[in-house]
Amino acid sequence: MKSKAIVVTSGKGGVGKTTTSANISAALAKTGEKIAVVDTDIGLRNLDVVMGLESRVVFDLIDVFEGRCKLNQALIRDKRVDSLFLLPASQTKDKTALSKRHMKAAVNALIEGGFDRVIIDSPAGIEDGFKTASAAADGAIVVVNPEISSVRDADRIIGLLEAQNIKEIKLIVNRIRPDMVQRGDMLGISDILDILGIKLIGIVPEDENVLISTNTGKLISLNDNSKLGAGIAFNNIAKRIHGEEVSYLELEAPQGFFSGIRKFFGGN
Amino acid sequence: MFAFFKRKRSKELAKNRLKLILSYDRAGISPGMMENLKNDLLEVMRKYFPAGKNDFEVSLEQQGSQVVFVANLPDLDSPKTS
Numbered sequence: 623m624k625s626k627a628i629v630v631t632s633g634k635g636g637v638g639k640t641t642t643s644a645n646i647s648a649a650l651a652k653t654g655e656k657i658a659v660v661d662t663d664i665g666l667r668n669l670d671v672v673m674g675l676e677s678r679v680v681f682d683l684i685d686v687f688e689g690r691c692k693l694n695q696a697l698i699r700d701k702r703v704d705s706l707f708l709l710p711a712s713q714t715k716d717k718t719a720l721s722k723r724h725m726k727a728a729v730n731a732l733i734e735g736g737f738d739r740v741i742i743d744s745p746a747g748i749e750d751g752f753k754t755a756s757a758a759a760d761g762a763i764v765v766v767n768p769e770i771s772s773v774r775d776a777d778r779i780i781g782l783l784e785a786q787n788i789k790e791i792k793l794i795v796n797r798i799r800p801d802m803v804q805r806g807d808m809l810g811i812s813d814i815l816d817i818l819g820i821k822l823i824g825i826v827p828e829d830e831n832v833l834i835s836t837n838t839g840k841l842i843s844l845n846d847n848s849k850l851g852a853g854i855a856f857n858n859i860a861k862r863i864h865g866e867e868v869s870y871l872e873l874e875a876p877q878g879f880f881s882g883i884r885k886f887f888g889g890n
Numbered sequence: 891m892f893a894f895f896k897r898k899r900s901k902e903l904a905k906n907r908l909k910l911i912l913s914y915d916r917a918g919i920s921p922g923m924m925e926n927l928k929n930d931l932l933e934v935m936r937k938y939f940p941a942g943k944n945d946f947e948v949s950l951e952q953q954g955s956q957v958v959f960v961a962n963l964p965d966l967d968s969p970k971t972s
Contacts, residue, residue, distance in 0.1 A: 810901070
């Protein structure tokens, strides 16, 4: 992706925005980029917890805007991977404390200060919180789960992003279950792409290790290399953002002997 | 066992529902308003084509980036001349 400031958004809550932001940021940092990941979910701060950095939060985004600290005092360096920094949200204020003007100033300052990319974790919803988070972005990643409500909300969000003149909009299908797609009980990648009409940048399978990683404050993109797991998927997304060609995990293709037989007999 | 194999896969239903929902969302029309519009149109059609059948369809279709309103009026008899 050409975009330097990428907002991660979805409309619907609970689809994996924060997990995605944390993991693609860490994986991008692993490719050598200097990354700042910004939590804009004011009042409902969680990115620090997902990244296991909650004990190191001193200042936050609102402290920067209100002049209580300098931008680099609020940035937390992640010790596990060089070149990854977190800018936490405030837990005590609410979303009205954040303005578009401040957001743009912070993102510009980060990029001018030497960051290769800024990943902005948006709050759920389509109101001011989302609008402020996306105001400073030149690109967007829309996270969707393969279910009707999530795809519907993603369609709405894509319309709003386009109206804000964000040109580069990519899709991550998160929490897909290959077994359910194969037996026809879950929307597949092609179904979702048909409906939403934007380009894919990643497919992340449902993976219990995501929750286990969050429980322990680790990031699956840094710790798990299982062949068909979410860790690899997040790393592949980072490589694609970075500009590498990486083939997609073949989630929808038949896997193993029995699905081969089923296909032979006309199954799909 | 056979019922299991015959069961229509829920994905198709999900996809069709989603397409319908999104056509209303994108056009900014509520499904209820669409139903009222359909009934009003039907009433007008009956006035002019009293012998016409009632298999009258009104729908929204996505055509490229536009949402198009489509009314399907099959087998119209000659209009009432009075």
